[in-house]
Amino acid sequence: MTDFADKIHRSGRRMTPQRQSVLQAVNRLGHATPDAVHAEVAKELEGISLSTVYRNLEVLEQLGLVRHAHISDRAPTYHSVSGHEHFHLICRRCGRVDSVDPEVIAPVVTALEGEHGFVPDIGHLTVFGHCISCAEADS
Amino acid sequence: MTDFADKIHRSGRRMTPQRQSVLQAVNRLGHATPDAVHAEVAKELEGISLSTVYRNLEVLEQLGLVRHAHISDRAPTYHSVSGHEHFHLICRRCGRVDSVDPEVIAPVVTALEGEHGFVPDIGHLTVFGHCISCAEADS
DNA sequence: TTAGGTGCAAACGGTTTGCAGGCCT
DNA sequence: AGGCCTGCAAACCGTTTGCACCTAA
Numbered sequence A, B: 001m002t003d004f005a006d007k008i009h010r011s012g013r014r015m016t017p018q019r020q021s022v023l024q025a026v027n028r029l030g031h032a033t034p035d036a037v038h039a040e041v042a043k044e045l046e047g048i049s050l051s052t053v054y055r056n057l058e059v060l061e062q063l064g065l066v067r068h069a070h071i072s073d074r075a076p077t078y079h080s081v082s083g084h085e086h087f088h089l090i091c092r093r094c095g096r097v098d099s100v101d102p103e104v105i106a107p108v109v110t111a112l113e114g115e116h117g118f119v120p121d122i123g124h125l126t127v128f129g130h131c132i133s134c135a136e137a138d139s
Numbered sequence C: 001t002t003a004g005g006t007g008c009a010a011a012c013g014g015t016t017t018g019c020a021g022g023c024c025t
Numbered sequence D: 001a002g003g004c005c006t007g008c009a010a011a012c013c014g015t016t017t018g019c020a021c022c023t024a025a
Helices: A002-010 A017-029 A034-042 A050-062 A102-116 A132-138 B002-010 B017-029 B034-042 B050-062 B102-116 B132-138
Strands: A066-069 A077-080 A087-091 A097-100 A118-120 A126-131 B066-069 B077-080 B087-091 B097-100 B118-120 B126-131
Touching (some): A002 A017, A050 A066, A102 B102, A118 B087, B002 B017
Antiparallel strands (some): A087 A097, A118 B126, B087 B097
């Protein structure tokens, strides 16, 4: 918590109830769109504006306290960084979201670095596709 | 070409100059946003509307003639399916787009199927990260 | 002939921005 | 006191939709 305040201050910014609340909301919610974060924060800070949520999500992401990934084709979802890093599997048919340990793709990360000179950002990675059960149902 | 017309007709749709032009534009451009496709098509079909481009991209994707991926955080980009399947690496710093052969991640595809019961859609996959050169420049 | 397709303009949803205060430090 | 932050409302941008006309089959 003081750790949080330190990071904020060291970056020349200020601590506000809104900022603190946005971070807590993201941590509490797991995966949430800016809109959902806004709704969650509004429970304790009634008048908070959506733009403040957007501005704070941006700041928190710059400070590495929060991350976002594109889970639907529409809105991004933000999640805590305090949890372990992971990437997402999204089923296009049933919408299921699965979190996967980065270890599964470690060999690919190495390959991309070696063969393509590219360092992937696994925390942002989202893989679309189908659950086995949904894939069968489709055909 | 007749192959294209057949697919269209078999799905109970009609062939129009706009539709044909949109497909050709996507094939010609490689990776393009709806807006870029519109600009390209407008070179030969001056009055074409943006909504017609959107509607046709959707139809062409349904018919499997075109695919899209999310290369920027903003607009999707469409590409031909006639080329070999591939996925994308995007450098957040310099914006470079690299196409990668699916073979590189074949082992992961197998692992996801086995361990998570999930069949990834590789053609839609986009991996964000940094070029090695950009990663060095950043620190 | 008739249903699908088109252009136009308006609506939409998510996000950003300009501005006049407000409050952290 | 000074400057970052906030709320509000309007602007933005990509995309979708309703409608009347057109045209492929």
